[in-house]
Amino acid sequence: MANLISAFSFAEFMGEVWDALTSKTALIVYAAIILVLILFLVIRVIVNEHRRVEEIQENDARRQEVHENEQLETVRAELDKKMNKISLDVAAVKRSVSYGPLSVASAALSKGAPAQGDSGEDVEVNEGGSRFYMLTEIDKEYENYKKPDYDDEISLKELCEQFRNFSASKLKLYYDIEDIRRFIGALAVTKLIILQGMSGTGKTSLAYAFGEFLENKTVVVPIQPMWKERTDLVGYYNEFTKRFNETTLLYKMYEANNNEDIYITVLDEMNIARVEYYFAEFLSLLEIPNPDGRNLDVVADRWSDDPKLLQHNGKLRLPTNMWFVGTANNDDSTFSISDKVYDRAMVLNLDKKATPFEAVGNPKKISSTHLEELMAKAQREYDLSDRNLRRIKKLDEYMIKTFHITFGNRIMKQIRCYVPVLVACGGTELEALDDILARKVFRKLESKNPVHVKQMADGVCAYLDELFGEDKLPLCKETIRLIEQNV
Numbered sequence: 001m002a003n004l005i006s007a008f009s010f011a012e013f014m015g016e017v018w019d020a021l022t023s024k025t026a027l028i029v030y031a032a033i034i035l036v037l038i039l040f041l042v043i044r045v046i047v048n049e050h051r052r053v054e055e056i057q058e059n060d061a062r063r064q065e066v067h068e069n070e071q072l073e074t075v076r077a078e079l080d081k082k083m084n085k086i087s088l089d090v091a092a093v094k095r096s097v098s099y100g101p102l103s104v105a106s107a108a109l110s111k112g113a114p115a116q117g118d119s120g121e122d123v124e125v126n127e128g129g130s131r132f133y134m135l136t137e138i139d140k141e142y143e144n145y146k147k148p149d150y151d152d153e154i155s156l157k158e159l160c161e162q163f164r165n166f167s168a169s170k171l172k173l174y175y176d177i178e179d180i181r182r183f184i185g186a187l188a189v190t191k192l193i194i195l196q197g198m199s200g201t202g203k204t205s206l207a208y209a210f211g212e213f214l215e216n217k218t219v220v221v222p223i224q225p226m227w228k229e230r231t232d233l234v235g236y237y238n239e240f241t242k243r244f245n246e247t248t249l250l251y252k253m254y255e256a257n258n259n260e261d262i263y264i265t266v267l268d269e270m271n272i273a274r275v276e277y278y279f280a281e282f283l284s285l286l287e288i289p290n291p292d293g294r295n296l297d298v299v300a301d302r303w304s305d306d307p308k309l310l311q312h313n314g315k316l317r318l319p320t321n322m323w324f325v326g327t328a329n330n331d332d333s334t335f336s337i338s339d340k341v342y343d344r345a346m347v348l349n350l351d352k353k354a355t356p357f358e359a360v361g362n363p364k365k366i367s368s369t370h371l372e373e374l375m376a377k378a379q380r381e382y383d384l385s386d387r388n389l390r391r392i393k394k395l396d397e398y399m400i401k402t403f404h405i406t407f408g409n410r411i412m413k414q415i416r417c418y419v420p421v422l423v424a425c426g427g428t429e430l431e432a433l434d435d436i437l438a439r440k441v442f443r444k445l446e447s448k449n450p451v452h453v454k455q456m457a458d459g460v461c462a463y464l465d466e467l468f469g470e471d472k473l474p475l476c477k478e479t480i481r482l483i484e485q486n487v
Contacts, residue, residue, distance in 0.1 A: 129305070132306060132307050133246070135250070138251070138258065139307055147259075149365065151366055152367060152370040154364060156184065156374050156378060157426045159366070159371075161426075162213075163184075163210065163213050164359070165360060166212075166361030166362060166364075167209040167213070167361070169360050170363075171205075171209050173205050174355065174356050174357065175354050176352075177426070178427070179206075179354075180425075181425040183206060184422075184425050185427075186346035187371070188375040188378075188379075190414070191323050192283070192286060192323075192346070193323065193324070193326070193348065194327075194341075195207070195326070195348050195350060196330070196348070196350070197351050200353070201350040201351065201352065202350060203350055204268055206325075206350070207264050207266045207327075208266070210264055211264045212363065214262050214365065214366055215363045215364075215365050216261045219248060219264070221265060221268060222269065228274070228278055230280070230297070233249050244299065250316075253318070253322060254316065256322045257309050257319045260369050261368065262366060263321055263323070265324050266325050267325070269327060269329060270327060271329070271335050272333065272335075273335070275326070276340060282318070283340070283344055287344065291318070294317065295311060296316050296317075300314050320372075344410075346418070347439045375421050377424075379420045380420075382424055383416070384420070385429065392407070392412075395437075398463060402459075405445070405448075407440075414440065418432060418436050419433060430468065433473070434474065434475045437475075438475040442479040442480055443479060450483070450486070453483055457483075461480060464476055
């Protein structure tokens, strides 16, 4: 009996315990405990995450500090090197430029420029003599200048053929006669020519070969990526040395103003920096119709011992016998050339290598005066025919209506300059029109709505065949088809 009572009491006790554990109060307590645990875990996660973020920020700050210190040390080292170089340059009359053929500049210096002594002691800053050492040396050289014997009997057609033969025989550089004609024709249009094409097709070599043919070596200026202003091309006045840091280009420009030779200056990889920046002043000056108004700022004013041809306002006349030839590549390392530059320049595409051939050729000394006379004569004798003028007018109306592209006064002037000269070089009027229309007009379709251009491509090609004759403008049609394929 006692056992039954004991068992009943235990069961009753357990029931009461169970009721207590499952009561509303107990459940509330359980929920409170769980919430407290969850809150604790959340707080712990937040605190840990905050600590982790702080550690990351501290590590980043330390790394940034280390990086800045390294950069500071690098800058200090560079400054030390430059200051050492400047102190060495004080001993010389001019600083060697970092581009272009330096043989001329070196020759000028070797004729008497002060130098640093063997002991390594610095010579004092310029206290006498002109700040333009190289240019004043040119003045001395031209005091007793005698005009050379120029070959002023050569025609434009002979010029193209003999230049091509000279390049092949003496330099082993081979070009199609069409490319030579376009190059010579471009000289009649503008002072800025852009050579485009695949690597290895001879863009730089063409300009180099022309200088060799004329017995006046081409100046090659490798453009640097950081160039932004004209001082990168022509130099600047150094307040520390009291000298003007003359470049090879400035030397050649000054020399060109003293004679009638033809000068070719290559802007190698011209679009590795923005042409609109470092060449801006040249672009503006070359647009001035009167050559006497094309004066480039060199210094603020003229000193008494400055070069003779430097004007009273410190400007130098751009030589009329110098042409700039830019080579352009289109890849990730270069900038696109703007329409402003393209419109002022003549573009030649060298897309293929010519077949080697045997030839005999010799250099020719031709004056710029004779070359300009030949071009002016060609423009008088081979002016655009009335029929092609009417065709151009109709094409202009069609392009305005279809693509909102117009020829404009500049392009029409360039067409009138280019076509007659290319005809005088041995080409035909339609070949010349095909080339300049492809480069100047149909190239502008690249900036138009590509979908619209693709839709109208067949119609434009058909209109060209109807207007000029079937397949008479192959380069124009090729330009349209390339744009169509790239859509």
